[in-house]
Amino acid sequence: MDHVWPALRKIPNPLRATAASMIRMFSTKQLDVVGKFAQPLLPDALRSSQFGNHLHKIASLAKCKEWSDAYVALVSAWNDPAHLVIDSRHEATRIDPINQANMPDALRAMQWLDQTTYLVDDILTKLDRASMAASLETRVPLLDHRLVEFAWTLPADMKVRNGQGKWIVRQVLNRFVPAPLMDRPKMGFAIPLESWLRGPLREWASELLDERRVRDQGFLNADVVAQEWRQLCAGGGAHQHKVWALLMWMAWVEHWKPTS
Structure with missing residues (x-):
């Protein structure tokens, strides 16, 4: 998100809408097949075992004008809850732009939202339980509060550079980890x-x-x-x-x- 959204904003709205419609013509499985063969040519943001799902997510950003709309579209299964929930009404949450008034830029605002919502209430809880059940330490080193506090002091270009996320982490790992291991597509813990x-x-x-x-x-x-x-x-x-x-x-x- 932190490197996809800036690139999408440069594309004219009509072209974005056309591309999104073309993506939705194909199922995620069909797109996965395309992604498997096109992987060497893809940017890091799209090199994933879930290529089709990622493309459908990106297509959902076509109508977004602000980063806050794009963030909601990416983290929500239902982008139009009013269509689903009877007599629904919107209640203000942390995701609403007014709650990020003190954030200097969109990147920091999205990182703050991730840290205070998605991480603590979702992925850290679920992934850590699943990994610990198999005696795997997946996140403990990166959860050291001193490392988190240090990360918040870093400028944006040390986190995202040339369309690549986790830039500073990659620079450190390059000293100790072979490049082929670093350049592999991201593989999550998705279930079928x-x-x-x-x-x-x-x-x-x-x-x-x-x-x-x-x-x-x-x-x-x-x-x-x-x-x-x-x-x-x-x-x-x-x-x-x-x-x-x-x-x-x-x-x-x-x-x-x-x-x-």
Whole structure:
């Protein structure tokens, strides 16, 4: 995000919209195949085992005019919750631009948001639990509070330079780690969500997203939910995270709803 957004802003809006429409014509799986063969030619930001998902995310930025809109688009499974939630209304959160008034630039604002929301409430919790269960130390050295405090004092060009993130970390590692290991595509801990939802979890998901159940709950637009589920079952990989968010909500409600 910190190196993709500045580049996207330089592209005229009509051209951005056209490119986004062309990307959405292909599923994430189809784009993954393209990415596999094109990897040597791709910039670091796109060299990933999740190439298709990354391209779909970038396509979601086409209509964004401000970095704050782009940030919300990237971290949200649903970019238009008003379309999904019945009688929804927007409540101010840390992501709203007014809450970053004291930040000197977009990069620092996004880093602050990541540190105070996504990291502590999501990836650090989930990834650390999963990795520790397999006796892997994945993040401890970088979580030293002295290192975090030092990182906040660094100028932006020591973090992102020439479209490459983690610049200063790469410079240090270059002294000790062979270049081929450093230049490999990023590989996250993603799960085969689409395959699971269309396979072993399909019956469970279909039951939770039953149209009558969703309508009786009265919180979500049942027609929108049904459409997303149908498109996923038909092979629309771009819908997997949206459907997973729906399932987590429905499962939570079912677990905690009052019993008579």
